[in-house]
Each structure stands twice: as C-alpha cells, then as structure tokens.
Amino acid sequence: MLFFPCYEVINVLHILNNLQSIILNNLLTQSKRKEYTLKEVSNHYRENDCWMIIRDIVYDLTNFIKEHPGGHDIMMEYAGSDATMAFTDKPHSKHASRLLQKYIVGELVFEERMYDNMSQELTITEQEW
Structure with a gap:
C-alpha cells in the first residue's frame, strides 16, 4: 500500500482544481467571442482601422501599428x-503573444477557420526577446 502525506494529496488536488478552472475559463472565453467572416475583417484595412487574423483569432491592432518593432509598413x-x-515566420517572444491578447475582438466563423484554437493558444515561438 502506498502512503502519501496529506499535504501532497492536497497539493495535487489544488493543482488539478486550478487546471480545471483554467481549462473551463478558456472554453467559456472562446465561446463568448464575437465571430467575424474573412469578408468582414477585410473591411478593416486602414491605418485608423486595422484588423488582422492570426490563427483564426481576430485582432484590432489599430493602436499597435506605430508600436510594432518591425515597423508600420509590415x-x-x-x-x-x-x-x-x-x-509565425518571424520569431516572436512569449511577451509578443501575451501582448496580442488585449487586442482580441473575436474569431473567425467556424466555417472559415484553419486552426484548432481549442487545443492551442497563441504560442508562436518560445523565444524571449
């Protein structure tokens, strides 16, 4: 018979509970996002109204254009x-991926998605700046 100290069992239960909360929160957050078509996103192509799609997630990057390290033109x-x-072709840090989160306005409609966002968040690269 295996014996686990009480604090280890409690610690494992705490970790599992936190993991469950994170997964549930992620599912709820994704299901609440507004959905857009590619055509709708294509209407936001100006400097003062700049949306982009990255892995089926729609971002309003209007306020980020001038801050982008790669420049305005790109x-x-x-x-x-x-x-x-x-x-994805350029190395981006974890910080860049986290920074994008505040610019999310929605996601592509299901029929136009190309990525499985339920199993992967925006972790493009693991490199740090």
Missing part, C-alpha cells in the same frame, strides 16, 4: 487579412 501589408504566416 503591419499595413497585412491589414484586413490573415497574417498568420507572417507572424
């Missing part, structure tokens, strides 16, 4: 379109 090149390949 951002405008993908305004109103899917920028997944451009984003």
Whole structure:
C-alpha cells in the first residue's frame, strides 16, 4: 500500500482544481467571442482601422501599428487579412503573444477557420526577446 502525506494529496488536488478552472475559463472565453467572416475583417484595412487574423483569432491592432518593432509598413501589408504566416515566420517572444491578447475582438466563423484554437493558444515561438 502506498502512503502519501496529506499535504501532497492536497497539493495535487489544488493543482488539478486550478487546471480545471483554467481549462473551463478558456472554453467559456472562446465561446463568448464575437465571430467575424474573412469578408468582414477585410473591411478593416486602414491605418485608423486595422484588423488582422492570426490563427483564426481576430485582432484590432489599430493602436499597435506605430508600436510594432518591425515597423508600420509590415503591419499595413497585412491589414484586413490573415497574417498568420507572417507572424509565425518571424520569431516572436512569449511577451509578443501575451501582448496580442488585449487586442482580441473575436474569431473567425467556424466555417472559415484553419486552426484548432481549442487545443492551442497563441504560442508562436518560445523565444524571449
């Protein structure tokens, strides 16, 4: 018979409870997001109204254009379109991925999605700046 100290069992239960809360919160957050079509996103291609799609998530990056380390021009090149390949082809830090979270306005309608966002958050690369 195995014996586990009480504090270890409690610690494991606490970890499992936290994990369950994180997963549930993620599912609820994703289900509450507004859905957009590619056509709707394509209407937001201007400097003062700049949306992009990265891994089926729609971002309003209007206020970030001038802050982007790669410059204004690269951002405008993908305004109103899917920028997944451009984003994943360049190394981005965990910080960059976390920074994007505050710009989420929704996600693509189910029929137009290309990625499985239920199993992966935006963890493009694991590199740090």
